[in-house]
Amino acid sequence: MLKVEIVKSLQNNYIFVLTCTQTGKTSVVDPSQALEVEEHLNGKRVDIILNTHQHDDHCYGIKELVEKHHCHVYCPVNDIKDGIGAVKYVEDRSLLTGLRAKDTINIGEVQLEVMEIPGHTMNHIAYFVPSQNLLFSGDTLFAAGCGNTFDGDVEALYNTLNKFKFLPKDTKVFCSHEYTLNNIEFALREYPQLETLKSRYENAKVLLANNIPLVPLHLSEELFTNPFLLAPDLEFFKDLRAKKDKF
Numbered sequence: 001m002l003k004v005e006i007v008k009s010l011q012n013n014y015i016f017v018l019t020c021t022q023t024g025k026t027s028v029v030d031p032s033q034a035l036e037v038e039e040h041l042n043g044k045r046v047d048i049i050l051n052t053h054q055h056d057d058h059c060y061g062i063k064e065l066v067e068k069h070h071c072h073v074y075c076p077v078n079d080i081k082d083g084i085g086a087v088k089y090v091e092d093r094s095l096l097t098g099l100r101a102k103d104t105i106n107i108g109e110v111q112l113e114v115m116e117i118p119g120h121t122m123n124h125i126a127y128f129v130p131s132q133n134l135l136f137s138g139d140t141l142f143a144a145g146c147g148n149t150f151d152g153d154v155e156a157l158y159n160t161l162n163k164f165k166f167l168p169k170d171t172k173v174f175c176s177h178e179y180t181l182n183n184i185e186f187a188l189r190e191y192p193q194l195e196t197l198k199s200r201y202e203n204a205k206v207l208l209a210n211n212i213p214l215v216p217l218h219l220s221e222e223l224f225t226n227p228f229l230l231a232p233d234l235e236f237f238k239d240l241r242a243k244k245d246k247f
Helices: 034-041 060-069 078-082 084-087 154-164 179-188 195-209 217-226 232-246
Strands: 002-009 013-022 026-029 048-052 071-078 096-099 104-107 110-116 125-129 134-138 172-175
Touching: 013 034, 013 104, 013 172, 034 060, 034 084, 048 104, 060 084, 060 179, 071 078, 071 084, 078 084, 078 096, 125 179, 154 232, 179 195, 179 232, 195 217
Parallel strands: 026 048, 048 071, 071 096, 134 172
Antiparallel strands: 002 013, 013 026, 104 110, 110 125, 125 134
């Protein structure tokens, strides 16, 4: 079983520390900074780093953690080909492995499956833990929202979000940023009839005011309150994403 711990970093990043309860093996997902990770681990070793995509706010901590722990780094296979993302922070290439759809890796006794989820960036991947229905979605699926497009495109993002609809409904989603209030404000503008959004917004304000992380998200809730998952077709989705970009 994986124990998941949440570490806040930068202005609104979430870093996830994953520990196999049977073996004690530890992984860090998208370490935006090393300092917060080291303070949280309090001397504990990092065995694996899992990177979802190329953006520096998901990679800044990799270099320092690798130099200290000599840990292995997994990232999108095309980031290695393109020489971007985690690749820039790992000098010893023997410590770097690229991943593609349907690859599996282990943290101790726990297996994770890789999903290719292009859209925010074309090389973006996610990590899914089928034994516990946990999804580490990087910058693709957020609370009541989704990532914008950088070198990805809107159609790819739409198709990616539709993939998530086929995951088990009790999946817990660990996204890498805290954008909940802004996302719900936009969702309420577009879907004022969704009464559940109003209560979700008030609850989120209370939790954040008390410094309580809003992750994990519950896929079952996102399916009924996330405007991007509710989009009935690609054209509607494109229009919605364009509106959110200007919101």
